[in-house]
Amino acid sequence: MGGPYLFLNIHLYFLLSGFSQDVTQQPEIRWSYVNEAAEMNCSHKKDISHNQMYWYIQRPGETMRLIVYTALGGVPDYGGAPKNKYSALKAKAENGALTVNDLQQNDSGVYFCAVSKHSDVISRRSCTETAQQLI
Template sequence: MCDHPRDFATTWMYFFRQRPGERGFMLVAEATIFSRAADVTQTDMLWTSQGKEATMKCSQTKGATYYQMYWYQQKPGENMRQIVFTSVNIEPKFESDFKERFKVTKPDAASGTLTVENLEPADSGVYFCSVSEHRTAKGADADVTQTEIMWMKEGEEATMHCSHKKSGTYLQMYWYRQRPGENMRQIVFTFPNAKPDFEPDFRDSSRFGATKPDAKSGTLTVENLQPGDSGVYFALSVNTQ
């Protein structure tokens, strides 16, 4: 039997087995899409052993213009980090810390894979796949600092802060939410000195607010918290050049 003293916000529970003489660890993959829908399918969970290889698959049904694909890693207690940017018929662009043991494929607009070779315990974590429609922005970056975990009560107000240390060309900021058992959904797009552009499901609610005072910082506020607001929230900054 397993129980916990947390509130309604803690809704996921996993049970694992480790046999004598074996060392295993978990790779959890979550599906997300940086667009106006969540039509992305991805490998759910991998439980594997040190030294082996893990391949995660991602596919989308949005259309041929959604051919840009990003992979992210989030280790327990750490911020999300971008692993690689891929697109059809171009060389993958790995971040500096992921140039060894990590491989990707992008055979077409609708699909892609991420492989981690010679697995190590430090590889355990949540892996996110995202797809993006080709637009003016030429890149995305997840090397940001934001509020990590908040335990709040129903009816209270929660404000999440996000900042980055990239150049002043990273003007755009997106906020996303993923509730347990659901795909990631975009909440709002923000730009300095411009009105926040909320998605339809969040636009009609006066409980959501966002600020973008400058290129390197922003906030998301949820007022009058409800149980349905529980989930993972994260911000993404995008280069406009």
């Protein structure tokens, strides 16, 4: 590979109503090359009624921001996030995945996954505030 090798540090933290022992993450920390894609997986051991998933990013020095909301059998809601930058999959109630495409330096940060029985997707601000209270 030619050119400089720049790495992005992506930390994954998962939230589930304050009980992180019920949630697994893969990978826990990921280093990736610029211009590549990074996939993150989230799964939980709660019952299948927890079929909604929220993905957040917190960049250094910034507040947490919702990237995408997914629900089993539904179409992902990216809100204001660019659909070509992120892709989210939710094929089962117990797990989901987020891919960050065309990685750039500003994609470095802490990525959070939260799962829920209930949705407040209409009020993204409320979702973000709820998740912030959990960490």
